[in-house]
Amino acid sequence: MSILKLLGIDVPIIQAPMAGTSTPALAAAVSNAGGLGSIGIGAMTAPEARAAIAAIRERTARPFNVNVFCHQPAGRDEARERAWLEQLRPEFARFGAVPPAEIHEAYRSFLKDPDTLAALLETRPKVVSFHFGLPEAGWIAQLRDAGIVLFSTATNEREARLAVDAGVNAIVAQGFEAGGHRGMFNADGPDDQLGTAVLVRQLVKALDIPIIAAGGIMDGAGISASLRTGAAAAQLGTAFIATDESAADAGYRATLFSDAAQHTVMTRAISGRPARCLANSFTALGASIPAEEVPAYPIAYSAAKALHALAKAGGDFGYGAYWAGQAAPRARSMPAGKLMAALIQEMQRT
């Protein structure tokens, strides 16, 4: 069965979930335009997720995707966390403040969040997608039995095979070009940093389920090229950051349309996991810090968010988790529906 039929969509374009940047209005606009809109609920509580799903349904009757974070819950390491806060002390001092006394796991992994599972089973979005890993077999069985189509991110063939064996219906092949958090199941393991096209082609040859290309795709020609390499669809995130419906703040948008877009950086200094960000003060800081000094995800993220909030209050947007992929310079600012129309037209032209 084609992925369009499987998902009930018209065009092979998926808006990436982008927790914190996606909104119900963005997801609905993409779905209403014939693609698959997505909402990232990784940092939401179950009631917040229910509200977001309801808000999408108010705006569209079409299929959409709900993305959850399936990381192994953070191992606490108080010494490392204290040392990290000390390391950030000079940055906080720049804004006349001190680091928080402690940092913590600000949101739960889906793996330990049965309330969110219950919310998904009740609300039954067309698609649920997993990032950072996979839930246990029983949970996957319940989601499948509820008629939900399941995606999993994979950054290499090994992860993709684990996902296929676990019963997911399609793989989001996330290349090294992609913005935001790299979906590697083990954030501390080796990373072959495979580019999108290389990964897609390898997975298409190795596996028998639809492969979705993610990373570096910004226009119809890119979508078209992905399909040529055998992808069933393309997932675009950065392309949607500057749409009217996105939650990206003014600093994020300004940075996206600045020279910083030419220099995205894979850093773990912001959240504790490797993620691709527009070059800023935080990525510069992270460049010289060994991975083992950064607290685990998402504990480190608490410190980053505190620092960003402080800096932003002082008019400095240099500490934002302004995730973006390598093709950030080609972002477009317009309503999401208009962007979808442009993407579809560009695809047809190539």
Added chain:
Amino acid sequence: MSILKLLGIDVPIIQAPMAGTSTPALAAAVSNAGGLGSIGIGAMTAPEARAAIAAIRERTARPFNVNVFCHQPAGRDEARERAWLEQLRPEFARFGAVPPAEIHEAYRSFLKDPDTLAALLETRPKVVSFHFGLPEAGWIAQLRDAGIVLFSTATNEREARLAVDAGVNAIVAQGFEAGGHRGMFNADGPDDQLGTAVLVRQLVKALDIPIIAAGGIMDGAGISASLRTGAAAAQLGTAFIATDESAADAGYRATLFSDAAQHTVMTRAISGRPARCLANSFTALGASIPAEEVPAYPIAYSAAKALHALAKAGGDFGYGAYWAGQAAPRARSMPAGKLMAALIQEMQRT
């Protein structure tokens, strides 16, 4: 003018120059099949280059490409070189030997090699391509006046613009996926690590000359996808390593068809410049070594070659400069002409 017409070739397929692995027989086989064969003369003297060019002409009357290395000549740093040899001492000891007393610049940069310039002006290959930088304006003018088409590698838009301003006719857009030496003009500068498709798309939009996609392309679908992103042609290197005509030794071929192909590594520990290599003892060693400890290119390369020769004599192929791109697992072993026929057929099929 289309690149096919500009170069006088039938299909938009360029065999990457791969110094040390390319051979006159390989270049001729690719050119005879309608593509553009290449020979990398970066490590050759001018007489050796003349002989290689003559050997190609014995095998084909069709156009081919001669690639030169345009790196800034190595800055000597005796303290660093001695420390590097000390660091390699345990590796040499594994084979009952000691490191060489000193290492040196085993081959000259084209920038300082007027004999090779003279050889090119006399032999007039259809294409001369520059890697690692650009020769001075006077040399470029002489090559152009001789009717030679000029390519330059670029890993970002800045390098591409320098090349365009210098008068080259086409850009080889080398993505982070690509095997072998990364063509960055400044090996010690920052690297945005752009993937092939991202870079191609950016250059196609920014510049008005043909862009050649290089990195991660192994089959007709990949070539076809590159053309969709606006590339004028695709350059494939790793795809040709295991052809009958390549100079790759048995250790290289065995490593290419082993699990190592799944894990290519960008390392500067082998040559002194970042280059993508099949995972081996050397890339493992390099993983923990700060860039500033490795002597400059190509001085470090002398030590690596000595160690590889020693290890190879002992039946250990773990120290070879076995360059390969991320898509190495899809290499094919067959005559180059047969591979070309397969690539063309696959392109037509997509």
